[in-house]
Amino acid sequence: MSVVIMREILDIQKQLLPDLMDVMKKRYSILQHILVSGVVGRRTLASSLDMTERVLRGEVDFLKEQGLLETDASGMKISESGRRLLEAMEPIIKMAFGLTDLEESIRKAFQISQVIVVPGDSDTSTFAKKELGRAGAAALRKYVSKDDIIAVTGGSTMAQIANNLAISSKMKGSWFVPARGGLGESVDMQANTIASIMAKKTGGKYRLLHVPDHLGEEAYQSLIQDPQIQEVVNAVRSCRIVVHGIGDAMVMARRRKVDAETTRTLQADGALAEAFGYYFDRQGNVVHKMPTVGLRLEDLQRVEVVIGVAGGKSKGEAIASVLRHGQEDVLVTDEAAALEIMKHV
Amino acid sequence: MSVVIMREILDIQKQLLPDLMDVMKKRYSILQHILVSGVVGRRTLASSLDMTERVLRGEVDFLKEQGLLETDASGMKISESGRRLLEAMEPIIKMAFGLTDLEESIRKAFQISQVIVVPGDSDTSTFAKKELGRAGAAALRKYVSKDDIIAVTGGSTMAQIANNLAISSKMKGSWFVPARGGLGESVDMQANTIASIMAKKTGGKYRLLHVPDHLGEEAYQSLIQDPQIQEVVNAVRSCRIVVHGIGDAMVMARRRKVDAETTRTLQADGALAEAFGYYFDRQGNVVHKMPTVGLRLEDLQRVEVVIGVAGGKSKGEAIASVLRHGQEDVLVTDEAAALEIMKHV
DNA sequence: TATACCCGGGACATAAAACGTCCATCATTT
């Protein structure tokens, strides 16, 4: 309960002071180290905290000024009010940096440039799901630049991201396009719908790609010859940013009404995860792809920013599979999924 | 409930990140101004916020980066998420800086160098009383320098300050002395007791001044001839710092068992407040002084730092009287008293 | 339609802060 309020306050403040947490953690861990060390010297402490001597000295001077620690010729030690402060801070730090540590572990394990973990479990909490959307939207805004082409997929998570986008001069010139052709999902979670919502919310532009599923080969061939469609497909393939959800393979297969034959194949091949129309096994190998047009796996190589967004304990393993494939640049997930992911490193 | 948590977090942050809190306030008020202005230009805003154009620009660039405001050729305006943030931050800012504003008003109204206001009402909350002690101790620590002589008075607030002092190399060479001779108060709140506690807590030294009340003139004269006593009195009069409580005149008179005759005089003269043995009326004039040795009013002129500490709604008017006398350099009080004080400007 | 005004943003020299590095001096321990 109080944790929620705490987190809320910090989240609000982080918008105005993004480096708030960094500074807080730095100063906290200095005090913390001094507390456990009893009396300690500047150089010793600097190396144990992996800081240069000079910058540690700056912080120590500050902390001394605040009366949180004391120095004498034998070294530094924590003061009474410093000890009290540390005690009061513990829950805050633990809450705020439990997730940060998770982020860091995942980032290192899969060699991703950024990982964002929001609190909670999207499977059971709609609040967590909304948070995921907010964080996803923030991540997208961070990476977008003038006049980008942004390819997006469908799904409830992506819909949540669209929900949390706001008008922004940065995205005014951007194009939103669906990463792949039509899916058998409900309309308001289709990639097409989401691309258009995102464009409307941000003030950007959009192009749609309506390619029905289960098309016969000849109808398919003539469709992709269509100049209109080709134009969109080319735009999709030359996108700079991809934002996509990640799903459980079997769940997605069912939702897309994949025929029994294919489902069996998927199962036999150990398909675990689905993302932008591709199915992945535990090792991150592609075992199947959805028969439609749009972004191909080989295009991903050239895409500058691939942002995967998915949460919920049940998706943890699927997310790990996709990460293992090694094309992701940014992962946005929730606490429950993150913990699952770490079980599969 | 949540208010308590919020205050706790902010309190921690104020200790650990005072500089960032200022930045937070700055950015908040920029957004705030833009909100009420609708669309506004950089230069206009800069002058209205009393900032230079360049530094405002830096902040605006940051806020734009965060997606909190938008700019076009006609000027800047707040974005949707900016508006939401502003709304969410209002209670935080109010809590974090409401007291700061009070401090500033009192500081200006009475021309004091520093005012510190802690939350709450010492009359009704022991927590507020403790806070007052903590803040008083912090103020003393701030102003003390090597080998100072510090004169202190008695009273429960001063006892609370003594409680919150901690060993400190800064105060190791300091002398603590009682500002005036003995009072008819209970032993553990007498100036003598408090001076000795403070010395013990900080690692400093102390001298006591035992001059019984209601001494006959001849006994008094012979007492103040005593070299031991003279030495202490001289120390007191040459002190660099004074820390004193402030009381309601009538309450103090009763507590000191002042005789009925004097009490009537006090009432007739409009005595409202008492501090270091002097009684003040509403205009800050001295209407009576306690017959004992020690710090005289004329010594105060020379004293470099006079720190007054008192809180509680009931003491507001008394504090205002003493402030009006115009010898205070630092005031430490609580929210309830501060609000009362502001009614008497 | 012409004009005067205010806008954001680019540019750049300069002031200020942060930082890396070295050293003098002091207390404590061996």
Place this chain on the structure above:
DNA sequence: AAATGATGGACGTTTTATGTCCCGGGTATA
């Protein structure tokens, strides 16, 4: 008594923040 390890001062260098000016472009007004 020497050696170790501590703080705090000093100083040159690098990075950041700031003051200032100007430009091209919208906008409201005459």
